[in-house]
Amino acid sequence: MSDANRHYVLAAGGTGGHLIPAFALAVELERRGHHVALITDARGADIPGKPDFLPAHVLPAGRFGKNPMTWFAGVKAVLEGRRMALRLFETFEPSAVVGFGGYPALPALLAATSAGIPSIVHEQNAVLGRVNRLLAGRVQAIATAYPEVKRLKPKYYPKEHLVGNPVRAEVLALRDEPFPPFTDDGLLRVLVTGGSQGARVLSDVVPDGLAMLQPALRSRLQVTQQCRPEDIDAVRERYRSHDIPAELGTYFEDMNTRLADAHLFIGRAGASTIAELTAVGRPAILVPLPIATDDHQHFNTREVVKAGGARSIRQANFTPTQVAKQIQAMAQRPETLATAAHASWNCGRPKAASDLADLVTGFGGSELMDVIRVGGNNARGASQGEMVGQGAATRDEMS
Template sequence: MSRAARTLPSAAPARPRGTRAGARHGSRRQGRQPMHETMWVRSRAEAPARFVFSGGGTGGHLAPGLAVAGALTAGGAAEAVFFTGRRPGEQSFTRPNGIRMCRVPLAQPRGLGLRFAVELAVRAGTILRIMQTLRPQACLGLGGYVSLPGIAAALLSGTRVVLLEQNAVAGRVNRMLAPFVDCVCTAFPETEGLGRAPRVVHTGNPVREDFVRQRHAGPPRAARSWKKIAVLGGSQGARALNEAMIAALPRLAALRMNLRIVHAAGPDAEEVRNAYARWGIAADTAAFFPDIAARIRDADLAIARAGGSTLAELLVLGIPAVLVPYPFARDGHQAANAAWAAREGVAVAYEQRAFGPEEVAAAIKSLDTRAEAWSARARRARELGRPDAALAVACAARGAYTGGENR
């Protein structure tokens, strides 16, 4: 734990209900602990280790946390409790066994006003009381303002805190909290904004077990006469990508390529599905695919946003990409993610304002005209994928990570 965190007060251990300090019991006269105290100590000793996770709001924050929780709780070795918000997208993710979800809604801050500060204090107090009962081994912060109450409660209770940073530019909450925590686990080899953290380790960004299984399911792409395109707008869809694909359909039809498209379109799913049908292009379209890893494992190309989790999943599966960063992301973290991917030779990046139907058609056509270049990007993507990232972060949570440190 960092020096700053050590100075925070620790919560006193709870005394078993029905006892008081200095109470006399018949069993103590015989040199033994009272039976109810012995049972309480034994139940604590036999209970599996507990870990709490704080964060959520979007799939980019929640999915890596669920992956780490799955690694920690495998085989019943531990229990995990999530303190998350109540956004609809959080309900779409399958929870591994041994995980409990505790909804602690926190309004999105409109500046650091008094109202948000009071709500944060109330939520942190609620979680602190729960933590004093759970006595977790560590708290993992998943980023975003939703993570603040749980991390504040962990620091106040003296619990070890590990932050997970999914992007090439650290988010505001992680930058603010980094000096006070034990460790920050990063998705990228270099992450901007963590200079004051006591320890920064590059673990990679954890991906769900489905993606790891699909990576090892066999050769990703067999020789075939058709191309599979994955269009991924993140857990909540991307209107700009949907519009670009719809506008590109006349051009794609004119290419006369045998295409199969998997399109996670968010709220626009019905409109997008109808557009594909009008142009006679085979497409599997939905707002969200729970089994997305199996659907895209053999994709030749992804057209996607550049969120940290989306990029990590594509790398694990070895899928090259055309990345269109969300232009309004705070601190430009998606642009930084896309720039890194382009430098590493796994993606082509476009600004949203420069990405339209012509760029969609040109990228898909180049799967034929520049096949070797895309094959090289696919090989490089697979090399950079970190299927072991969830285990690495789990080791950091247990205080047993032995990997190298970085900045």
């Protein structure tokens, strides 16, 4: 197999948070002339947005909950998935396997280790996930989306590469567009979403919070809000009673266009959400999901909040009064909101897909290519070297 035309396997759990960056990497690798295959679960195989060129292989992957009685079945499923992945590797011959977290990634990465195939994991959140923690000692590189990642042991710092979180091409295309004009008497367009299923707390709190704004700001509101199907009628009535114009829906296919038009975002703090907000440069009021594993959504907010691009409110403190207070502070003057937008934009990592692809393609080259790489980044292994160093910033380089 030539170095210009290699095979790579991407393994990811079946949620958008895991698959969106996997799809972005697949597109970049395919653009470079490589062949890519996906290992996921049944949800991931059917998720919207999967590139047409990307074949999906569904493997069993056990889940390991709090009840030890379920662990035997989980281990059995993982071992079966590992056997199936090894058979796939025999025919597909990947140069490297890339995991994006979630239990479906586990069998593929275990198979890569046993087959002697280089493996990399990408962590989208600011806390290393369970599967990535389990595999950190086995993989050759750990790609991260944030400068500081909790639950990553210091002994693995030499494997760490800050690349960012790849986002959809249609969102990334908005990065060079200017922040929408916002004047003392112009509209204030607010976009409210709670992830793929909406969030009830946003439906309960945001309309009343917007209604508490000072009249000069309230009269200029134009709201777009995603709601759960069971909540939408009540939310519509609440906005109507407050005399606030609002467009509601359970799903917006043109979310990138709505993000482009928005002056302010209110919503959850998932990794993909923050990556898109910072890619485009939009101020935000973020409400981390309180039941997120290891409280990772709270830690996802820290970089952009510290930079001044967002405000973070714990759900227990997310009241109409607090919403009004934060919006009033952010939008009281046009320059205040524009400054927050620029701070958010500065936190974006628009080359994430390219930098991750550079890291991935640094593995599995010919012997001559490996010799060329040695020396430039020797602390991270001879199989990475200078080629990796060109794209991905390491913890040592950031200090």
